[in-house]
Amino acid sequence: MTNFAQLFFDAASLGGLYAMAALGIALIFGVMNLVNFAHGEYIAFCVFALIVPSTDAVAVMFLGRAPAVLLVPLILVIGGMIAVASEYAVFRHLRNADPVAMMISSFALGFVIRNVLLATYGGRPKAISLWPELNTPVQIAGASVPLLQVIVILTTLLVVAALAFLLKKTRLGLEMRAAAENFTMARLLGVRANVVITGAFALSGALAAAVALIMATQTGVADVRMGGQIMLVAFIATVIGGLGSLPGAVAAGFLIGGVSVLLQAFLPLEARPFRDAFLYTLVIACLLLRPQGLFVPASAKPRV
Amino acid sequence: MASKHQENRFAAYSTPIILAAILLALVLLVVAFGDKALARTAAETLIRVTLVVGLWIFVGNSGVISFGHAGYMAVGAYCSAWFTLRPQMKSLFLPDLPGWLLEAQWPVLPAAIAAGLLAAAVALLSGAAILRLSGIAASIATFAFLAIINTVYSNWEGVTGATSSVVGLPRYVDHWVALAWAVTAILAANIYANSASGLALRATREDEVAARASGINMYRHRLLSLVISGFFTGVSGALLGHSIGVLNPDSFYLGITFISLAMLVVGGIGSLSGAVIGVIVLSTVIELLVRAEQGFAIGSAEFALPSGSQEILIGLIMVLVLILRPSGLSAGREFKLRLKLPHKTLANEQIPSNRGEIK
Amino acid sequence: MSKLGIFDLSVRYGKVPAINDLSLQVEEGERVFISGPNGAGKSSLLNAISGAVPTSHGRIELDGDMLTGRAPEAIARLGLSMVPEGREIFGSLTVEENLRVGTGLRRDAEAVDSDMEDVFEAFPILRERRSAAAGALSGGQQQMLAIGRALMTNPKLMMVDEPSLGLAPKIVDQVYETLCQLQEERSLTLIIVEQSSLRAARVGGRMILMRGGSVVGEGNAADMVDRDALAQAYFGNPKCKEVNS
Numbered sequence: 031m032t033n034f035a036q037l038f039f040d041a042a043s044l045g046g047l048y049a050m051a052a053l054g055i056a057l058i059f060g061v062m063n064l065v066n067f068a069h070g071e072y073i074a075f076c077v078f079a080l081i082v083p084s085t086d087a088v089a090v091m092f093l094g095r096a097p098a099v100l101l102v103p104l105i106l107v108i109g110g111m112i113a114v115a116s117e118y119a120v121f122r123h124l125r126n127a128d129p130v131a132m133m134i135s136s137f138a139l140g141f142v143i144r145n146v147l148l149a150t151y152g153g154r155p156k157a158i159s160l161w162p163e164l165n166t167p168v169q170i171a172g173a174s175v176p177l178l179q180v181i182v183i184l185t186t187l188l189v190v191a192a193l194a195f196l197l198k199k200t201r202l203g204l205e206m207r208a209a210a211e212n213f214t215m216a217r218l219l220g221v222r223a224n225v226v227i228t229g230a231f232a233l234s235g236a237l238a239a240a241v242a243l244i245m246a247t248q249t250g251v252a253d254v255r256m257g258g259q260i261m262l263v264a265f266i267a268t269v270i271g272g273l274g275s276l277p278g279a280v281a282a283g284f285l286i287g288g289v290s291v292l293l294q295a296f297l298p299l300e301a302r303p304f305r306d307a308f309l310y311t312l313v314i315a316c317l318l319l320r321p322q323g324l325f326v327p328a329s330a331k332p333r334v
Numbered sequence: 335m336a337s338k339h340q341e342n343r344f345a346a347y348s349t350p351i352i353l354a355a356i357l358l359a360l361v362l363l364v365v366a367f368g369d370k371a372l373a374r375t376a377a378e379t380l381i382r383v384t385l386v387v388g389l390w391i392f393v394g395n396s397g398v399i400s401f402g403h404a405g406y407m408a409v410g411a412y413c414s415a416w417f418t419l420r421p422q423m424k425s426l427f428l429p430d431l432p433g434w435l436l437e438a439q440w441p442v443l444p445a446a447i448a449a450g451l452l453a454a455a456v457a458l459l460s461g462a463a464i465l466r467l468s469g470i471a472a473s474i475a476t477f478a479f480l481a482i483i484n485t486v487y488s489n490w491e492g493v494t495g496a497t498s499s500v501v502g503l504p505r506y507v508d509h510w511v512a513l514a515w516a517v518t519a520i521l522a523a524n525i526y527a528n529s530a531s532g533l534a535l536r537a538t539r540e541d542e543v544a545a546r547a548s549g550i551n552m553y554r555h556r557l558l559s560l561v562i563s564g565f566f567t568g569v570s571g572a573l574l575g576h577s578i579g580v581l582n583p584d585s586f587y588l589g590i591t592f593i594s595l596a597m598l599v600v601g602g603i604g605s606l607s608g609a610v611i612g613v614i615v616l617s618t619v620i621e622l623l624v625r626a627e628q629g630f631a632i633g634s635a636e637f638a639l640p641s642g643s644q645e646i647l648i649g650l651i652m653v654l655v656l657i658l659r660p661s662g663l664s665a666g667r668e669f670k671l672r673l674k675l676p677h678k679t680l681a682n683e684q685i686p687s688n689r690g691e692i693k
Numbered sequence: 694m695s696k697l698g699i700f701d702l703s704v705r706y707g708k709v710p711a712i713n714d715l716s717l718q719v720e721e722g723e724r725v726f727i728s729g730p731n732g733a734g735k736s737s738l739l740n741a742i743s744g745a746v747p748t749s750h751g752r753i754e755l756d757g758d759m760l761t762g763r764a765p766e767a768i769a770r771l772g773l774s775m776v777p778e779g780r781e782i783f784g785s786l787t788v789e790e791n792l793r794v795g796t797g798l799r800r801d802a803e804a805v806d807s808d809m810e811d812v813f814e815a816f817p818i819l820r821e822r823r824s825a826a827a828g829a830l831s832g833g834q835q836q837m838l839a840i841g842r843a844l845m846t847n848p849k850l851m852m853v854d855e856p857s858l859g860l861a862p863k864i865v866d867q868v869y870e871t872l873c874q875l876q877e878e879r880s881l882t883l884i885i886v887e888q889s890s891l892r893a894a895r896v897g898g899r900m901i902l903m904r905g906g907s908v909v910g911e912g913n914a915a916d917m918v919d920r921d922a923l924a925q926a927y928f929g930n931p932k933c934k935e936v937n938s
Contacts, residue, residue: 065470123657130399134599135656141592142649149642201797208783208794215781218743220769220798220846262481265474303489310478314463321467
């Protein structure tokens with residue numbers, strides 16, 4: 031059953047990555063109905079924060095040289111900061127705009143960040159080595175698994191647990207959940223809109239940073255395009271999970287990760303390059319069957 | 335009352351005439367200058383008019399943002415290439431094409447129409463699925479559609495040449511050809527927008543629930559507008575291919591999606607005139623920025639904007655327009671000629687005032 | 694100084710006027726009913742006071758503090774709380790969480806628990822179902838929760854929009870009984886939108902009649918019912934006492 035264990039670890043670690051990215055998007059959507067197309071660029075931004083700004087082909091580590099105890103919190107803070115800054119610069123001025131306008135503006139903002147990165151770092155992917163020792167395989171359940179996969183799975187569980195704790199047990203979490211359900215009513219009860227929204231963006235940005243660290247370690251590459259693909263998957267996960275539902279986003283993230291790994295393993299060789307096309311087609315099919323999402327809890331719908 | 339109605343109808347149908355006149359004036363201006371680079375820019379701009387007007391037919395009428403139209407563009411562009419490339423080239427670079435297509439070498443116009451029709455067919459298929467979703471979810475699904483097309487076209491080696499570019503397309507698209515298609519697209523957009531289906535669809539944009547309650551089948555009208563929209567978007571892809579002569583799947587991905595949406599938003603999603611104005615304004619800005627990136631002289635000093643500043647500035651302009659003027663430059667209004675009819679019997683003798691005014 | 698002072702207030706939705714030059718004073722500890730036909734601007738008035746909709750003209754003061762132009766959360770912090778039309782409870786939160794949402798603005802943390810106890814005392818069903826998702830409550834229970842939730846912000850002025858909407862008369866009796874009791878205990882000022890003048894008369898208080906975005910009459914709720922003022926408010930030509938502006 032080596033093969034099975036191997037597949038399981040692949041699926042769980044990929045799914046974990048997708049789940050974290052999807053959580054970042056679902057958080058913002060929940061609180062302010064914003065489909066944040068800039069989220070992928072937050073991820074790319076955090077990856078590039080690891081290296082010295084230059085358009086040279088060879089990447090020189092910058093923040094990436096700091097020891098992990100410093101680096102991890104530092105990158106999380108940077109991720110939080112760029113998200114909060116984008117809220118402050120753009121989305122704050124669109125609070126009363128309709129969701130479509132906000133969505134397009136986030137698309138534009140993402141494009142701006144992407145091109146700033148392109149202008150500063152050049153368009154070619156760069157090899158970086160962040161914690162290369164994490165890619166050494168370890169033996170678990172008869173499968174040879176890169177240590178990083180284990181760490182990703184554990185990190186995802188930790189992040190999901192921490193987020194659940196924050197949302198369920200803290201004041202900010204309570205206010206965020208209330209605001210996500212009915213923003214105006216929450217404000218009428220004295221919940222401060224700015225605190226909640228800034229908090230949501232900071233968390234979302236920190237999640238993007240966590241995804242960035244994992245991707246940078248896993249792929250060993252810094253590429254401006256890396257945010258785009260995972261963002262699309264994350265979006266799809268939030269839609270499948272039921273827009274704005276956090277548990278739904280996590281579950282759908284794992285589901286997509288799993289399906290993706292299965293497609294990779296069992297598609298005929300010549301069809302494998304088209305894996306993503308199959309994946310997205312499945313997604314659209316799945317949305318057709320349940321347009322409201324797969325994991326919408328019954329309790330979320332107030333009785334009329 | 336009848337004359338009032340006639341006035342309104344005339345006003346509605348005067349919009350494409352004014353827009354066509356503006357575009358014609360631009361082309362004549364460029365021809366008068368005789369500058370080759372300027373003529374290229376004009377052709378490029380007019381291709382974008384076809385694209386953005388095509389996009390508007392769906393987005394403007396339905397209010398659903400589509401990130402997938404670059405996909406229809408790719409479909410159209412490659413289709414036209416299949417029909418017009420020399421058979422020897424095709425058997426060398428695109429060997430997996432079916433036999434009859436390998437042999438085919440059509441004239442450019444039927445190939446462009448075929449490109450539009452194939453794109454329209456793809457729009458019908460994808461739309462039949464995507465448009466069952468509600469607004470925001472549908473937008474995300476269009477994004478997934480774009481990714482599907484990009485993945486397929488970037489990997490289907492024997493049919494699309496995958497990521498290596500398809501070269502040798504006949505470069506027949508100059509400013510006159512582009513103008514002809516742009517005007518056709520504008521006419522079609524205007525006719526659709528004033529048709530029963532277009533009016534019904536715009537009603538759903540204002541109030542989905544009320545429109546549904548009054549028996550409007552939103553899904554059918556959205557699908558129809560997407561098919562028409564897909565046709566012209568596909569044609570614009572073909573035109574783009576035959577203007578630069580080279581095709582690559584990545585020229586039909588996020589970059590063009592962004593630029594076309596930016597033009598639509600800056601001009602104003604609410605009106606056809608807005609779509610055209612957006613193209614003209616942003617194309618001018620892009621052209622100026624491109625020149626600024628190449629370097630310009632003020633006095634004896636040379637300045638050059640860093641490369642990439644074009645995209646960054648366009649993005650910032652787009653965000654600023656969304657914040658400061660959410661309905662765009664046109665604010666949802668159309669260019670219209672107003673025809674005053676004192677008596678309805680005089681309807682045919684009245685000469686419209688030749689002043690185009692924003693009403 | 695009045696508890697709540699409204700001076701020449703106008704509210705517009707786009708170009709559609711909802712409230713026209715309305716002036717109104719509410720005294721400390723008073724109970725005021727607002728009545729009138731649909732579209733009279735009752736809910737708009739409450740929403741304007743609470744900051745949920747922007748005002749286009751005029752000013753609103755609470756204890757002399759300007760409310761106009763403030764964010765809803767800032768107004769809530771000045772001691773104003775609202776039970777909106779349709780109750781708007783947070784369906785995915787538990788009953789207890791619903792009650793706690795509005796306690797973030799309070800500095801008297803230790804009093805929160807005793808207030809919670811008071812709410813449970815007043816509405817025992819809420820204690821029973823404190824861990825249930827609020828969306829699973831019945832309409833009447835949701836109304837009680839919405840009132841309890843508003844109380845938990847420890848307001849000085851509470852506004853209730855149509856507490857009787859969609860509830861069985863027996864439940865409405867109970868809701869009003871509790872409201873009055875709470876008002877007495879906590880020296881609250883109450884503003885209640887109530888369609889039924891009979892109900893208002895039975896509960897007792899001042900009654901304001903609105904029509905077309907203006908106040909068209911006011912008086913003691915019990916007296917107002919006797920006169921045909923109410924019918925006039927609905928069907929035109931008000932003969933009731935004009936408001937001195």
